[in-house]
Amino acid sequence: MAKRIMVLAFGALSYAIFLGVFLYAIGFLGNLWVPRSIDAPVQLGTVGALFVNLLLIVVFGVQHSGMARPAFKRWLTQYIPLAAERSFYVMTTNIAMIVLYAAWQPMPQVIWNATWLPAQIVLYTLFGLGWGLIFVSTCLISHLDLFGMRQSWLYFRGIEYTPLKFQTPLLYRFIRHPLYVGWFLVFWMTPTMSLGHLLFAIGTSVYILAAIPLEERDLVAFHGKDYEDYRRRVRMFIPKIF
Numbered sequence: 526m527a528k529r530i531m532v533l534a535f536g537a538l539s540y541a542i543f544l545g546v547f548l549y550a551i552g553f554l555g556n557l558w559v560p561r562s563i564d565a566p567v568q569l570g571t572v573g574a575l576f577v578n579l580l581l582i583v584v585f586g587v588q589h590s591g592m593a594r595p596a597f598k599r600w601l602t603q604y605i606p607l608a609a610e611r612s613f614y615v616m617t618t619n620i621a622m623i624v625l626y627a628a629w630q631p632m633p634q635v636i637w638n639a640t641w642l643p644a645q646i647v648l649y650t651l652f653g654l655g656w657g658l659i660f661v662s663t664c665l666i667s668h669l670d671l672f673g674m675r676q677s678w679l680y681f682r683g684i685e686y687t688p689l690k691f692q693t694p695l696l697y698r699f700i701r702h703p704l705y706v707g708w709f710l711v712f713w714m715t716p717t718m719s720l721g722h723l724l725f726a727i728g729t730s731v732y733i734l735a736a737i738p739l740e741e742r743d744l745v746a747f748h749g750k751d752y753e754d755y756r757r758r759v760r761m762f763i764p765k766i767f
């Protein structure tokens with residue numbers, strides 16, 4: 526029983542910290558409310574900032590994609606309970622994000638600055654829509670499973686875990702990666718694009734584009750023909766009507 530309580534408590538802690546990390550990301554990217562945002566405060570010169578920021582993006586990418594691979598999960602679950610694996614992934618993602626927020630070096634040179642009010646409204650609306658799309662997409666797949674809470678709850682209740690089935694609910698009927706479209710929107714949609722923000726948007730977009738083949742390779746290995754057919758029928762980011 527003690528082990529079950531520990532797994533559930535760890536799952537709940539990882540999820541609670543993640544909610545904070547997610548809310549901070551809105552302020553970080555939007556330059557809203559938070560003490561350290563993507564554009565402030567400036568500390569290093571351009572070359573130093575470029576080096577630190579690229580390193581932060583690479584560290585995040587290696588953590589986020591490396592730990593998501595089945596081979597890594599098999600290795601890790603020799604040491605921690607299977608039911609805690611996803612929460613462990615969420616917790617290490619939290620740490621990678623907090624390190625990024627704390628160590629990110631703003632590069633203030635302005636690349637574009639939309640001063641026309643309607644343009645600002647459109648960009649802020651798309652920024653907000655992106656966050657909504659991210660949240661809704663996680664709910665469509667299974668919010669609690671993606672963040673490890675379903676695994677730890679089932680373990681606590683003594684019920685065997687069943688992996689997510691292949692599914693194409695709502696947005697997934699039209700595009701394969703709505704959640705990543707949400708990320709692209711929040712990375713790029715800003716009225717004032719600084720050099721640092723541009724580096725972040727390019728780095729994270731390249732990372733997502735590089736990570737998708739790995740994710741899809743695992744999805745094909747797990748769901749077989751269902752996912753292969755889906756990949757043939759449905760585009761990654763833009764519905765076929767366009």
Ligand SMILES: C[S@@+](CC[C@H](N)C(=O)[O-])C[C@H]1O[C@@H](n2cnc3c(N)ncnc32)[C@H](O)[C@@H]1O
Binds near residue numbers: 671
């Ligand atoms: C962070 S989510 C991103 C989902 C998707 N790439 C997107 O952008 O909306 C990644 C997880 O979703 C799961 N996943 C992605 N597409 C799925 C589908 N059609 N059915 C079931 N699970 C899926 C994968 O197994 C993976 O663990």
